[in-house]
Amino acid sequence: MTPEAVSAVLEGPCRLDIAGYRLAPLGDADIDDLYAHFGDPRVTEFLDIEPIEARFQTWDVIDWAEGVRGAGSGVRWSIRDGEGAFVGTCGFHRLTYLQARRGEVGYDLGPAHWGRGVLSRILPAVLAFGHDLLDLHRIEALVTPGNERSCRLLQRHGFEREGVLKGHGWWRGRYWDQVLFARLRDETQQARP
Numbered sequence: 001m002t003p004e005a006v007s008a009v010l011e012g013p014c015r016l017d018i019a020g021y022r023l024a025p026l027g028d029a030d031i032d033d034l035y036a037h038f039g040d041p042r043v044t045e046f047l048d049i050e051p052i053e054a055r056f057q058t059w060d061v062i063d064w065a066e067g068v069r070g071a072g073s074g075v076r077w078s079i080r081d082g083e084g085a086f087v088g089t090c091g092f093h094r095l096t097y098l099q100a101r102r103g104e105v106g107y108d109l110g111p112a113h114w115g116r117g118v119l120s121r122i123l124p125a126v127l128a129f130g131h132d133l134l135d136l137h138r139i140e141a142l143v144t145p146g147n148e149r150s151c152r153l154l155q156r157h158g159f160e161r162e163g164v165l166k167g168h169g170w171w172r173g174r175y176w177d178q179v180l181f182a183r184l185r186d187e188t189q190q191a192r193p
């Protein structure tokens with residue numbers, strides 16, 4: 001698959017219906033739900049952002065999501081249940097096709113939805129979207145040490161813990177280690193140029 005073909009996927013409607021949940025690219029209509037979601041310190045505890053304090057700051061999240069999609073470097077979806085209620089977000093970013101076919105997956109659910117298997121039901125189709133439609137050979141996830149729920153989730157879905165990236169990120173005024181997880185596509189059937 002060419003990078004142009006991948007861009008065409010991202011430029012399309014890019015919506016997924018999975019196990020009773022609807023995933024759609026983040027946009028202006030999500031502003032109030034995102035404000036409440038990323039204003040909750042339980043959601044941001046292990047993320048590289050501060051809890052949102054004012055509604056206008058939520059536009060940065062939407063601008064970021066629209067920016068990565070427009071640049072062909074990712075997509076961030078809202079996750080809504082069958083009644084349209086906001087559940088969380090997930091998606092891909094840092095898509096890299098120069099001498100590689102890899103990208104990073106990310107996700108966050110509202111705390112009311114933790115421990116109920118929501119993401120475990122969604123993730124297989126999201127990963128298939130990454131491997132098949134975005135043509136990713138390698139899907140990575142970076143996890144802040146201590147985020148055991150996220151580590152368990154990744155390991156249940158075929159990610160291997162590859163090691164710790166020391167001082168990999170800087171946010172909230174300090175450097176942070178990140179645990180690197182990755183999941184490779186089975187390419188035994190395919191030859192790549």
Ligand SMILES: CC(C)(COP(=O)(O)OP(=O)(O)OC[C@H]1O[C@@H](n2cnc3c(N)ncnc32)[C@H](O)[C@@H]1OP(=O)(O)O)[C@@H](O)C(=O)NCCC(=O)NCCS
Nearest residue numbers: 043046107108109114115116117118119120143149150152
């Ligand atoms: C990371 C995060 C998405 C994990 O959420 P989660 O609820 O543990 O993950 P799932 O939706 O897959 O649910 C799996 C859990 O539900 C339980 N569960 C209950 N019913 C289930 C079902 N029908 N199917 C599968 N699992 C079920 C599982 O036992 C599992 O719990 P366990 O890990 O304690 O065994 C969530 O903690 C979160 O959004 N945190 C804040 C943002 C964040 O840190 N994001 C990750 C950044 S790397």
